[in-house]
Amino acid sequence: MDANTPRNTLSEADQQLVNGVLAGQRRALAKTITLIESTRDDHQERANEILGELLPHSGKAIRLGISGVPGAGKSTFIEALGIWLIDHGYKLAVLAVDPSSSVSGGSILGDKTRMEQLCQRPGAFIRPSPSAGSLGGVAAKTRESMLACEAAGYDVILVETVGVGQSETTVAGMVDMFILVQLPNAGDDLQAIKKGIVEIADLVAINKSDINPQMSAIACAQWKQAIQMLRPTSPNWRPPVITLSALQKQGIDDFWSEIEKFREIMTKTGELEEKRKKQALAWMWSMIEGGLRQRFRNHPQVHAALPKLSGEVASGQITPGVAARTLLDYLDQH
């Protein structure tokens, strides 16, 4: 597709999908996301055409990323928050990035029974993680699905991740605000810090605080101290630490008022717009670099020489610079 030609090549069926999504029809949205997630070339082309039509209508939602250790009660939290939001007039879409889900079925969103109430609400749209591919590939599809949800009128997007490998960082790169759900355990914080997740958290929510309020207060203080030691995610925002109980539906108001505060500050300072621009460009470059790497590796001469040269670099027989230049030269030879 050439970027300069107008995008009016939609088939009638796809135009109907576009209209359906824009009218807020869940069925049309689900079908569109199925096209986005498909690995078939013709589906990808259709998805791109449809997304092109939807894009001008996206961008109005607040995009939240949510992560936390297994057992922290993420699904209970998302359900409690979701019902609270719907009761307050919001429409909510819950998406997921879980590159492991094809193997382990690890995504909490796959386990719909755990969000039974939320699933039945018409204001909620819940979609498990795309199941195939690399983290980058899975996440790219979730990001495009997010845009489709926004075009369908969902004004809060939750992107959940179970925290496999680098998935938190990837999710943080597609949302406005990244939330860490934690348990009131000493040591729990250390895990998150060691994995380098705290650095990207814009808010830490300590769940299950009803079980032991004293321990919860200690955890809260520890977290505040830990966060103070890290570089802030934004010059205009110091990540708050709050306690709540998703099961008892306590603290959801406080949680949401922090979200609203964050959004207001980020909007007012222009940081939100700037952040989204940077995120979109970062996605573009990550896809370009992925494509360049793939082309490089698939080049016949590179493909043939790479294992030997890599081995020689690893064992110190040739310098990385000579290996890189040798391989790059192959690209220019034909």
Place this chain on the structure above:
Amino acid sequence: MDANTPRNTLSEADQQLVNGVLAGQRRALAKTITLIESTRDDHQERANEILGELLPHSGKAIRLGISGVPGAGKSTFIEALGIWLIDHGYKLAVLAVDPSSSVSGGSILGDKTRMEQLCQRPGAFIRPSPSAGSLGGVAAKTRESMLACEAAGYDVILVETVGVGQSETTVAGMVDMFILVQLPNAGDDLQAIKKGIVEIADLVAINKSDINPQMSAIACAQWKQAIQMLRPTSPNWRPPVITLSALQKQGIDDFWSEIEKFREIMTKTGELEEKRKKQALAWMWSMIEGGLRQRFRNHPQVHAALPKLSGEVASGQITPGVAARTLLDYLDQH
């Protein structure tokens, strides 16, 4: 150059350089590094040929990265350590990565008067940062110079950086052990933590501890606590925090015994070899990716379309995926 042909194309002059370096002649080493740092194509080719001959003789040194805020006394520390090392029979090369040095002259190694004593020792080889180019480019040249120094028989390599931008991370990617020199100031640690440098430190040395031993002890305790909260750089090593006074030459023994301990553990567990292999491959890939990006940006159609497409991605008119695919398709068209 093809990786399969033997590298026996050295001119007589260059063979003399190789012989000189291997014999430990400082003049030959300095000339070789000048070729490495040169931007001229013919110099680069000669440098690669020479490095190819030197490589089998490299790798025996311990490679240390050193960083710290201005005023922490890095140059005094390097001088004190260097003299201590030479007095203990080591040969020491001090290199630097300072991408700002061409502009600001910021490298402490540029200011030779600050290492007056060390400069006069025959066992020390001191070389300021290559002055031109991007951080990656500057660092790549320093890394190759490091290999040349090793071939010349220097058994301790110090790579100093003044801490501009991402230079610490880059230096950490070429050394065995990364050392942070700090002042006994509360708040000094916060700076380092906020900049994300502590995460890569294998040892923290609190300098100038003679001035106020009590404050120094407090800083030491704070640092230990801070480090405990971060993920360790290795499963077999918890970064120690030590106090010393470079000016009074106090604590250098303790410092060096930590270095020896680190080296012993890393060698015994095989982690050092593994780390160096990974580092070499990471350098190769970073150079390949740099080359691919450059080729991509220089492609006439990409060059023409990139600004417009980037703008459309940033403003949300097209998805990052469509922009990436459009640009990548140009590469396949001719």
